[in-house]
Amino acid sequence: MLSKLEQFTEACAKLDKRGIVMHEKRCLRKRHLHSSCRLCSSVCPSGAITCEEDLALLAEKCTGCGACTSVCPSGALAAKLPSNKELHSLVALHVQNSGAVAFACEAYLKTHPTERQRAIAVQCIARCEESILVDAVLRGATNVSIINASCANCSQSKLCVLVQTMADTANQLLEYWKYPNVIALVQKIPEKIKPLPVTEGEATGISRRAFLTAFKRKSESLVTQVLPEIVFGTADKRPEDSNGLQNPMGEPKYLPEKWCSLLNSLKQLQNMTASTGFQSSLWGDIRIADNCNGCGACAEACPTAAIIIFKQDDLCSISLDMSRCTQCGLCKDICCCESIKMLSTVDLDAMLAQIPRVVIEKRKEDIDNLLEPLEQRMARLLGCVVKN
Numbered sequence: 001m002l003s004k005l006e007q008f009t010e011a012c013a014k015l016d017k018r019g020i021v022m023h024e025k026r027c028l029r030k031r032h033l034h035s036s037c038r039l040c041s042s043v044c045p046s047g048a049i050t051c052e053e054d055l056a057l058l059a060e061k062c063t064g065c066g067a068c069t070s071v072c073p074s075g076a077l078a079a080k081l082p083s084n085k086e087l088h089s090l091v092a093l094h095v096q097n098s099g100a101v102a103f104a105c106e107a108y109l110k111t112h113p114t115e116r117q118r119a120i121a122v123q124c125i126a127r128c129e130e131s132i133l134v135d136a137v138l139r140g141a142t143n144v145s146i147i148n149a150s151c152a153n154c155s156q157s158k159l160c161v162l163v164q165t166m167a168d169t170a171n172q173l174l175e176y177w178k179y180p181n182v183i184a185l186v187q188k189i190p191e192k193i194k195p196l197p198v199t200e201g202e203a204t205g206i207s208r209r210a211f212l213t214a215f216k217r218k219s220e221s222l223v224t225q226v227l228p229e230i231v232f233g234t235a236d237k238r239p240e241d242s243n244g245l246q247n248p249m250g251e252p253k254y255l256p257e258k259w260c261s262l263l264n265s266l267k268q269l270q271n272m273t274a275s276t277g278f279q280s281s282l283w284g285d286i287r288i289a290d291n292c293n294g295c296g297a298c299a300e301a302c303p304t305a306a307i308i309i310f311k312q313d314d315l316c317s318i319s320l321d322m323s324r325c326t327q328c329g330l331c332k333d334i335c336c337c338e339s340i341k342m343l344s345t346v347d348l349d350a351m352l353a354q355i356p357r358v359v360i361e362k363r364k365e366d367i368d369n370l371l372e373p374l375e376q377r378m379a380r381l382l383g384c385v386v387k388n
Helices: 004-018 039-043 067-071 084-098 106-111 113-118 130-138 159-175 200-204 208-232 257-266 297-301 330-334 348-353 364-370 374-382
Strands: 020-022 077-079 101-105 120-122 144-147 183-186 285-288 307-312 315-320 340-343 357-363
Touching: 039 067, 067 077, 067 159, 084 101, 084 120, 084 130, 084 257, 101 106, 106 113, 106 120, 130 144, 130 159, 130 183, 130 257, 159 183, 257 348, 285 315, 285 357, 297 307, 297 330, 315 364, 330 340, 357 364
Parallel strands: 101 120, 101 144, 144 183
Antiparallel strands: 020 077, 285 340, 307 315, 315 357
16 A cells, blocks of 8 residues: 555656646536537547546546647646746747747657757647747747657657647748748757757756745645545545536636637737638637527627627627637537537638627517417427417
C-alpha cells in the first residue's frame, strides 16, 4: 500500500501530466442534453475524454496534448502547461530575439536537447491553435515553424491533420490583410532562430527560496485538486457533488480565450483587401426559417451570448453577433422547430464590427398562427386523439 506521501507524489504527477483545466458548466453537453457536440472526444488521440452522458476527463489516459482545448467551442477545456497567456509571452520573447518563432513538442526536444532554447516547448503541436499562430505573425514573426519531425513515429500522429488545418486557417485569415503565408509545418528549426539567452536561474537551478515561493503560490490549487485523490483514492470513490443538480444555465455567458485573442488582434489591423467569403471552423453565421415561433430557447442556451432575442409589444426579433459565434451548434440542436441553419462562411468586416444583425423578425399574430392549439399539443405529447 502506498504511503500518503507516495499518494501525494503520484497525484501531483497526474495533475502535472494532464495540464488540462476542465470547466464542466461551460460544456455544451452540460448546458443542454440535446447538444450534439463531441469535438473534444473525437479529437482526443488517447480516449481520455468521454461525453456520452457528461464530460469526463480520465487523468490516467490523458497525455496533455491539448488538442481538446484547441477545438472546444465553449471554453470548457483549457490548457495550463503552458497556458495561452504563457505562450503569448514566449512568442513575444522569440520574436524580439530572432524575428521568428518555432514550436516543438517534448518528444522532439528530448531527442534534440540542444535546441530547447531555440523553440517554444509544447507537449504536442496540437496546442498551436489559430490565435497563437496569428499573434506570432502580428507581433512581427517573418517565419512561424511548427516542428513535425517526431509525428511520424508518435501515437498521436493523427493530430497532424488538425495542426495542418489550424495553420492553413491562420494563413488564410491573414491573407485578407495581405500577409504572406509564413506559418508552416517543417522538419527542423530554421537556422535564423537563435536560442533565447539563458537566465541565471536556469543556469544554476532554482533556489530554495524560489522553490518555496512557487510552491506557496500553487499550494491552494494543489490542495483543492490533489487532496481528493489522496483522501478518496480514485475519482470513482469521490462523493457526489452537492451542486450536481444545480441548473447549468446558471453559468454566465462566456467567449473562450481563443476567440477573444483573435478579435483583439484583428481589430487592430487595417486595409483589408476583401471581407466576404471567409470559411473556417472559427466564426459562424445562422439563418432562421419562417417557421420559427420566437420561443427564444436559442438565445437562452447560446453559451457565448452570440444570439440575442428582443421582444417589445407585438414584435419579436432575433439577432446574431457573428464575432461571438463559435459554431458550437447548440442553437440548432435544441430548436424545437428545426428552424436554424448554421453557416461556416462569414463576412469579416461585418464580424469585426461586432454589431448584432437582425436575422428574423416576427409579429405576435404570425407566431400565434404557428402554435398549435393547447389541446392538440397535449394530445400529441400524450399520444391521444382529440375528439371534436
